[in-house]
Amino acid sequence: MKPRKSAFTLIELLVVISIVALLISILLPALGKAREASWTSKCMSSMKQIGLGFAMYMADYKDYLPPLDQNRSTNSWRTPKQYGMWNCIGPYTGMRDWAGEHTGSFWGAYKQRHDTMKNSVWTCPFNHRDAAPWGGDMLAESIYMTPVSSWGNPYQWGDPRFFLNIPQPSVKIHVSHATDWHLSSVANVGVTTQFDINRHKTGTPILFADGHVRFFDAQYIIDNITDLADDRDINNFNLR
Numbered sequence: 001m002k003p004r005k006s007a008f009t010l011i012e013l014l015v016v017i018s019i020v021a022l023l024i025s026i027l028l029p030a031l032g033k034a035r036e037a038s039w040t041s042k043c044m045s046s047m048k049q050i051g052l053g054f055a056m057y058m059a060d061y062k063d064y065l066p067p068l069d070q071n072r073s074t075n076s077w078r079t080p081k082q083y084g085m086w087n088c089i090g091p092y093t094g095m096r097d098w099a100g101e102h103t104g105s106f107w108g109a110y111k112q113r114h115d116t117m118k119n120s121v122w123t124c125p126f127n128h129r130d131a132a133p134w135g136g137d138m139l140a141e142s143i144y145m146t147p148v149s150s151w152g153n154p155y156q157w158g159d160p161r162f163f164l165n166i167p168q169p170s171v172k173i174h175v176s177h178a179t180d181w182h183l184s185s186v187a188n189v190g191v192t193t194q195f196d197i198n199r200h201k202t203g204t205p206i207l208f209a210d211g212h213v214r215f216f217d218a219q220y221i222i223d224n225i226t227d228l229a230d231d232r233d234i235n236n237f238n239l240r
Helices: 010-060 085-093 107-117 218-224
Strands: 138-141 173-178 203-208 213-217
Antiparallel strands (some): 203 213
């Protein structure tokens, strides 16, 4: 007698395929959420490093934060660095100093954005391809953590800021995600992406002036961010 060969029937194969497909459909969303949580943790860690960069800068410059935009300074002693955060804090986070090497301007080195910023602490894992300090998905600094000026623009963008003059730094939004060179006004939060509160799907991490980083849901930011009109004590752009 010939031995019988065992094999799966067509029905058994279909059952196995159905079970595998069901398991994949259950696991994929969980894996996606785990990946997004990992990206958020990485982004928050990067923001923490940027906060440490600000702290080291202030240790070197007598408790002053860098100016937001040197082009707007009317002081004769202004530095050749035309932009604050990336030019001044970048070297403290492992990026080379661009000033002088590329026309003394951040904008002169804009073409360097891909090879210098990609996969650095200045890049959000949710969109690292378009990381750029201008016109792309990026980390941006709040222009509202500055004293009101009597010239031109109501905020004194062009000069260094004395950190000890900033009240309640633990609630002052300093750095977060944006699609412009600075965070937008409170009136535009949730309306435009100049303060991109949905960068991490449901919300975004925020670096506060005292150096701590926390993740906030987008709706919480909309409901709780505050802005005081004509605030000469830098009490606006608060979030508790």
